[in-house]
Amino acid sequence: MKVLITVGIFPPDIGGPASFVPKIANILSKNGHEVIVVCLSDEKIEDELNYKVVRIIRRQNLIIRWIKTIYKIIKNGIGAKYIFVNGLPMESYIANLFLRKKLIRKIVGDWAWERGRNRGIVEDSFDEFQQNSHNLHIEIAKFSRGWTATKADLVITPSIHLSKVVESWGVDSEKLKVIYNGTTISDINEKINKDVNVINLITVGRLAPWKNIDTIIDAMNLLRLADIKFHLFIVGSGDLYDELNEKILNLNLDNYITLTGQKNPLELKEYYKKSHIYIQASGYEGLPHVLLEAINYELLVISTPIGGSNEILEDGKNGLILDLIEGKKPSSSYLYQLILKITDNKDLQNEKIGNAKYLLQNKFDESKNFQEYLKVFQ
Numbered sequence: 001m002k003v004l005i006t007v008g009i010f011p012p013d014i015g016g017p018a019s020f021v022p023k024i025a026n027i028l029s030k031n032g033h034e035v036i037v038v039c040l041s042d043e044k045i046e047d048e049l050n051y052k053v054v055r056i057i058r059r060q061n062l063i064i065r066w067i068k069t070i071y072k073i074i075k076n077g078i079g080a081k082y083i084f085v086n087g088l089p090m091e092s093y094i095a096n097l098f099l100r101k102k103l104i105r106k107i108v109g110d111w112a113w114e115r116g117r118n119r120g121i122v123e124d125s126f127d128e129f130q131q132n133s134h135n136l137h138i139e140i141a142k143f144s145r146g147w148t149a150t151k152a153d154l155v156i157t158p159s160i161h162l163s164k165v166v167e168s169w170g171v172d173s174e175k176l177k178v179i180y181n182g183t184t185i186s187d188i189n190e191k192i193n194k195d196v197n198v199i200n201l202i203t204v205g206r207l208a209p210w211k212n213i214d215t216i217i218d219a220m221n222l223l224r225l226a227d228i229k230f231h232l233f234i235v236g237s238g239d240l241y242d243e244l245n246e247k248i249l250n251l252n253l254d255n256y257i258t259l260t261g262q263k264n265p266l267e268l269k270e271y272y273k274k275s276h277i278y279i280q281a282s283g284y285e286g287l288p289h290v291l292l293e294a295i296n297y298e299l300l301v302i303s304t305p306i307g308g309s310n311e312i313l314e315d316g317k318n319g320l321i322l323d324l325i326e327g328k329k330p331s332s333s334y335l336y337q338l339i340l341k342i343t344d345n346k347d348l349q350n351e352k353i354g355n356a357k358y359l360l361q362n363k364f365d366e367s368k369n370f371q372e373y374l375k376v377f378q
Contacts, residue, residue, distance in 0.1 A: 107149060216279055304324050305324070
C-alpha cells in the first residue's frame with residue numbers, strides 16, 4: 001500500500017513535524033508500505049532512506065512554490081491509498097481534489113495563531129485567539145485552517161486539549177483521534193554523567209515570540225546576579241536569533257548562555273545528556289516532543305501549563321509548573337525561584353525525575369504509540 005506524507009519541515013530542519021515524519025515514514029516502510037514524503041527544504045539533498053523524499057525549495061516565489069508543491073503532491077500521490085498531511089494543508093487539499101484519496105491530517109497547533117504572533121498583529125494567548133475576533137487577514141487564516149481540517153477523513157492530534165480546540169473549528173468529533181507523541185524508551189538505561197559543579201539548563205525549539213525565550217534569559221540574569229554557577233543552552237533557530245543574541249550581550253551573559261543554532265538529533269542528544277534542567281516557557285505547545293526527550297535524559301522539567309504539557313506534567317509530582325501571566329508570558333523572577341528551589345534540594349529533583357520517567361514508560365512509549373498509527377494505515 002502506498003502512503004504519501006506532506007510536511008513543511010523535514011531534516012535537517014528541527015521541530016515537531018521534522019522529528020515525527022521520518023520516524024513514521026520509516027515505520028510504515030518497514031511494515032511493507034511504499035512511502036513518499038513531499039516536503040519544503042532550504043536546499044536539495046540526496047536522501048539515502050528506505051523511502052522516497054521529494055524536496056521543494058522553500059525560498060522562492062510563493063506562487064511558483066505553491067504551484068510546484070501541488071504538482072508534486074499530485075504526481076507522487078497517484079496510486080496512493082492515503083495522503084497523511086503533517087503540513088502544507090491547503091496544497092494537499094487542492095491536490096486531493098484531483099487525487100480523491102483518503103486524507104488523514106495531523107494537527108499539532110494553530111498556524112493562524114502562530115502567523116499572527118510572528119507578524120506582531122496578534123497578542124492573544126492561544127486559547128483567547130480561538131474565541132476572539134480579529135482583522136480580516138487573520139479571520140481568513142482562521143477560516144482556512146478550520147475549513148481544510150473539516151475536509152480530512154480523520155484528524156489526529158497529540159493531546160486531548162488540542163482535540164477539543166480542533167473540534168471547535170467545526171471538525172466532527174467522530175473524525176478526531178488522539179495519539180500521544182512518544183519517545184524512544186530504550187535510551188533511558190544509557191549511562192548519563194552530568195557535571196555536579198555547574199547547573200546546565202536547556203531549552204529547545206524555534207526562536208519565535210510565543211516561546212518566551214526572552215523571559216528565560218531574564219531569569220538567567222537573576223541567577224548570574226546571585227552568583228550561581230550555571231550555563232544555558234538555547235537550541236534552535238528562528239527570526240528572533242539576532243534580537244536574543246543582542247539581549248544576551250547587553251546583559252553580559254555571553255559567558256553564561258550559548259545560542260547553539262539548529263542541531264541535528266545526535267547533536268541535540270549530547271546537549272540533553274550534559275544538562276540538568278529543561279525549561280519550557282512557551283505560551284502554547286501541542287504536546288512537545290522535547291519535554292519527553294528531556295525526561296528521557298533525566299532532566300527535571302519546568303514548564304508552562306499550556307496545551308498538551310498538562311497531560312505530561314503534574315505540578316510537584318513529576319515536574320514544576322511555571323504559571324503564565326494573563327495566559328501569555330511567565331514571570332522571570334518566579335522561574336528564577338523555581339530553579340533555586342530544585343537546585344537546593346537534590347532529593348526533590350531525583351523524586352520528580354523518577355516519577356516523570358515512570359509516566360514516560362507507561363504513557364509515552366514511542367513504540368507503543370506508533371502501533372496506533374499502524375492501525376490507522378490499514
